[in-house]
Amino acid sequence: MSDAPHGGACRCGLISAEMRAQPMLRLYCHCRDCRKQTGAPMMAFVVFNDSDVTWFGTPKTFRSGGVERSFCEHCGSQIGYRDDQLPGEIYLALGFMDEPERYPPSFHAFDKRRLPFIHLADELPRHDGFSTQR
Template sequence: MTHHGSCRCGAVRAEAQTAPFWRSYCHCRDCRKQSGAPVMAFVGFREEDLRWTGAAPQTWRNGQVERAFCGQCGSQIAYRDRKLPGEVYLSLGFMDLPEAYPPTLHAFATRALPFLSIADDLPRYDGFSIER
């Protein structure tokens, strides 16, 4: 199965032939600020498995984390963490079939907004959900 993603305007696109190794929600303040949403969801791929097509994403770095977005429509695309070399975490909304990638856990669950209720039995981590 080929996994496809694209920004809102279609200028930035990516595909992978291998399945993602990570799928998660993140409730941290940084992800909320970046996305403008009460929670963010990500799909993790190995950099070597992704092939970017179309326009190159624009990037912005803050500390260890680099965020990617479309320079034309502003869509959130991905993030990379210097402590996780070779890994790219695509925004679930970037995926062309987001329903195919249901999250499997919650990161920073103790920081979830009190009015947001996601009724599931997924594992919940107080901090990062992946070793850094």
């Protein structure tokens, strides 16, 4: 992965960010919360240290169950989330990233909850639950 700065923006460009370091993780998530939040059968994330992110604009947020999710109030784009149990990390939606092709997921989280019609022919590790210790 290139050391060039990493960037992301919502669909309308009102909210954007630049990341000064390499992502910590890249993953697919098959949990119910991500499906409900996005309306998609799964979600893909790129994880950065919160301190490595510079924001341009302020995303709107809402909190539920120890998780704070962010979005653009103008275009509705999902931006990402923070988990109270993973302080200092931000999970940015792959679709928020300017060059999503730079961030292929490296594993699946909550694979046990993957919808039965989703078939991804990859050899990536699959976790039954959370991908990191909480």
